[in-house]
Amino acid sequence: MSLTLRQRNRLSAIHQIMDTAMDLFDERGYNAVTIDEIAAASGVSPRTFYRYFGTKEGLFTTDPFAAAGLDLHSTQLDPDDLPGSLERLISLLSESPGHSPWRGMRYVLEEPAVRAAVYGSLDEAAERLAARLRERGDSPAQARVVARAFWFGVYFGSLEQWHLEGRSRPLLDYVLEGMSALTAVKPPGDSR
Structure with missing residues (x-):
């Protein structure tokens, strides 16, 4: 960039x-x-x-x-390639020389006011993504679930686990594991 x-x-x-x-x-x-x-x-x-x-x-x-x-949300987030988008965003944020973008994760986990603010921010990001998913034809329920799973589940869940495990592996490893867990989930009645 x-x-x-x-x-x-x-x-x-x-x-x-x-x-x-x-x-x-x-x-x-x-x-x-x-x-x-x-x-x-x-x-x-x-x-x-x-x-x-x-x-x-x-x-x-x-x-x-x-x-x-x-506006990375518009330039880097592709609703048709959410796994690739998240990989690009994590890589881009990780490239900040001399700065760790997730250094304050400890305070997100320990301080209720910080956690509430972060949840609010994730909620806004999920709403923006849901709107883009609806624009491409997803139903409102599909758009909401996918957007929240993306931001709260994969992104934030990966950050939490990465921090809780002492940041021993690259954050992207956790993101990829989280994405694979979601793609492995099958809808009810799907026998594939």
Whole structure:
């Protein structure tokens, strides 16, 4: 993916703020760190922090690429190839030099406010995908189930398991296992 200089600079600033916040959370605990402290330690104003993230929980829900002016959902997500789309997204996110996009997974699992915010974000992503699936002809029930299975089941379930197992294997391995588990499920009455 080719980024303009401005997009690269924004993405770098966003990642710097996220990484600084995670350092502070790791050092002092999530609830003990304020937005003003994150902004000061990152070398940005609180206003810049709010522009990119909105809230402290936004550190876990903001799509850095969208905040930098890119829409990966539209450009990388192909409703006709969801497994390939997820592989491309994971690979793209994993390529961020010097930044681990899922570093804060511990806080998603441990902090109720963060988990609720992440669920809300996943719900929005699932609704966007469901709309695209309905546009291509899926029934409303099919679109909703597939979109939620994709975002909550495969993506988030893979992230959880990857984190719980100590991040010992590449995240993509978990995603591929999750996808294979879903494709192995047969509809009721299907004897194949």
